Amino acid sequence: MSFRIRAAVDDDLQHLYEMAKLTGGGFTNLPPDRRALTAKLERSHAAFARTDGPVQDELFVLILENIETKEVRGTCQIFTLVGQSYPFYSYRIGQLTQHSRELNRTFRADMLSLATDLEGASEVGGLFLHPGERAGGLGLLLARSRYLFIKMHRARFADRILAELRGVIDEAGGSPFWDGLAGRFFGMNFQDADQFNAINGHQFIADLMPKHPIYTAMLTETARAAIGLPHPSGRAAMRMLENEGFAFENYVDIFDGGPTMTARTDQVRSIADARDSKLVAIGDDGGKETLVATGHLADFRAAFGKVRETEDGVVLTEDCARALDVREADHVTHVARL
Template identity: 80%
Template sequence: MSHRIRAATDDDLQHLYEMAKLTGGGFTNLPPDRRALKAKLDRSHEAFARQDEAIEDELFVLVLEDVATGEVRGTCQIFTRVGQRHPFYSYRLGTLTQASKELGRTFRAEMLTLTTDLEGASEVGGLFLHPGERAGGLGLLLARARYLFIAMHRKRFADRILAELRGVIDEAGGSPFWDGLAGRFFGMNFQDADQFNATNGHQFIADLMPKHPIYTAMLSDHARSVIGLPHPSGRAAMRMLENEGFAYENYCDIFDGGPTMTARTDAVRSIREARASRIIAVDRDGGAEALVACGHMADFRCTFGLVREAADGIVLSVEAASALGVGEDDHVTHVGRL
């Protein structure tokens, strides 16, 4: 069965809504709200339609499509420049060292400081794969297709890139981090705050969040223990990001405490190793497994394929060529499958 990544269209709204209902909360970029999802699609259409290459605050929504049935089975998003419409807040975990000569003791205290350090970076996010498709590397296809899209439209993206991973959520859908910190100031539970943020933006954080550093020693043991930890379902995603060159540099989400991973855009493995080649032939004689992409903006498509290097181009597998709608003399961008 063959799958491809393509630009989302208005016809995908129902599919996105059905997937959003399966996320289980804490998934800000894919809220189970039709109005919010339609707004995302509208914003994505505008981004795909723009032709100049200046970096603006834009969103691209991509979907995973079963080529045979046309069903949408996953989605992912790319933000070109965060923090322009609304402040992009993170907590930065730092250490304050203080010494007392009289006592002859040194104290080191961990602190969470509200920051907009990551403002202006690009972001990869909103990745969700239908539970029925979590095999065959489709999550990897969704994740890495975003990097090929960035490589093929590099001028539209910033020099720094981030990815926020969902933090620890309990069985009741609550967040130990939220309950131990922000929830005390907002008078609302995590689910309500998460939904409000997904549909209305971050401004209420700026209005109500305490601006002074928070000593982690003042939090409950449970809240403190989940700082910078991904949700169990996100551990594989964290390893995938690390394989691409992302690192956790003590930034975490202000809602659930999940880790924010960062990298230099041109150092991301799939972007750095992506190559543009001409297809000199299409056959069934095998080759190395790769991600293969083609098309500009809304015509972007990406799939798995077999690629054989040749002196003046590549030979591409029949299935990949069919999924992408390409043939001999067309150009594609490809990178080896990890």
């Protein structure tokens, strides 16, 4: 079977809703709420429709489609400029060192401080792959297609990029971090807060949380243990981000304590290594496994295929050319499959 990435359209709403119901909570960029998903699609349509101008606060929603059955099997999102409509809060993990001369001892305390350091960055997020397709590198296709989209529309994105990973969620659907910190200041459990957060955003947490630093020693042991750890289902995503050049720089989500990974946009591996080439021929005569993309804005498409480079351009396999709907003399952007 062949898969490709394309821009989301209105007819994808039901598919997105069905996938959202499978996320298991804590997945704020894909809420199981038709109204919220419709708003995301409308915002994405507006972003794809804008053809010029400076970086703005926009959202692009991409879809993983089986080109044979037309089934939607995954999705991912790109936010161009976070923290514009509302402050983009994170907890920054820091350390306070104090020394007592009388006791001849030095004390070091880990602290969580509210910060808006990451405002103005772009964000990759909202990646979800249907459980029935978690093989064959489709998660990699979803993740890396976003970087080729950024490469091909570089003026629409900031110079810094981040990715928030979902934090630890227990078997009952609760969050140890929420229970140990934010939950003490709100009259709702994690599930209720999670649902409100997914639909309305987490500004309400930032508004009501204490603004002074939090000593982690005052948290429960389970809450401390969850700080900066991804959800078990997100460990592979964290490794993929690290392979792309993202790093954990002590920022965590104020909602569930999950790690925030950051990178310089132009230093992301898939962006830095991608090349633009002319398609000189289509044929199944060898080549290297490659991620290939083409198309501008709403016409963007990406797929895996074998690519053979020549002096004049590249040769694509027939199945890849069909997935991308390209012909000889078209131009493609490509990067080696990791």
